[in-house]
Amino acid sequence: MRKVVDSNYLQCPELRQYLERSSENIAVLTDYASMEAYKGDTLTSIYRSMAILSEFQHQTEILKNTSVACGLSGRRTGLQRRLVDHPQTKGFGQYCQQLAEAKAGNPHYERQLLEMGRDATKQLDRMLSDAQAFSGAIDDIAKTYTAEELRIVRSGIPYSRSFGQKLTTHVLHLAATLFVRHPMVQRWPVARELPNTLIFRISLCAYLLAIEWISVGGVAATKPTRIRNDMVDVNFAAYATYFDGLLSKDQKVQRIHHDARFILENVFDCSISTVRK
Secondary structure (H helix, E strand, O other), rough: EEEEEOOOOOOHHHHHHHHHHOOOOOOEHHHHHHHHHOOOOOOHHHHHHHHHHHHHHHHHHEOOHHHHHHHOOOOOOHHHHHHHHHHHHHHHHHHHHHHHHHOOOHHHHHHHHHHHHHHHHHHHHHHHHHHHHHHHHHHHHHOOOOOOOHHHHOOOOOHHHHHHHHHHHHHHHHHHHHHHHHHOOOOOOOOOOOOHHHHHHHHHHHHHHHHHHHHHOOOOOOOOOHHHHHHHHHHHHHHOOOOOOOEEEOOHHHHHHHHHHHHHOOOOOHHHHOOOO
């Protein structure tokens, strides 16, 4: 089993239980999990966040950063392999050793950790402007639905065919916008590869997040930091669709991941059994 680990799960006893259950159980770490582990009081948070994984160094896989991953091919085979940062994964044991030395007071490694902490905090702070834009997008999306469709969203009734078609169209439009804007995209994917690209899966999960917010009346009084945190969760949900699931304490991100997986498998014929080769 290979499961993506949400940052809120890194210090949970359940993570240790998952890794102890079988040596074939792998914790998959994204760049956003690392950023959230580094932010704030770096020399306290990073040690706590990496403590369990440090005990299971050979059961930890590190993914390429999201910017690079967004430019990867959507070719059906080898999706997991392409997402993994093999040099970082191979070097995770050395990283854990340096982490231990920093914790013991090595000033050189402490300085490195603090620098990474500053970079992580800056990156997450930059996302606050994206959060404000996303807030406006949620309101715009809500306006495209009829009163009956909004009732469906807010009551949790299964989507109708017309609602599903509208959702699919909106996700495709959002993905197209991101493909145009993203600097790592070298070419447009062909139709059969599109649902396997990270940009498409992030778009799908972001749209499902918007639906979640619409179901509770929108985001008018919501702080940008909360929306930013939800946007980080979208990345966890999207990455987890390439693997065997998501380890998270957050029920909202679990729902988004579950719904995204259902749509990918039943609408776009994306099966996890095809991506490991």
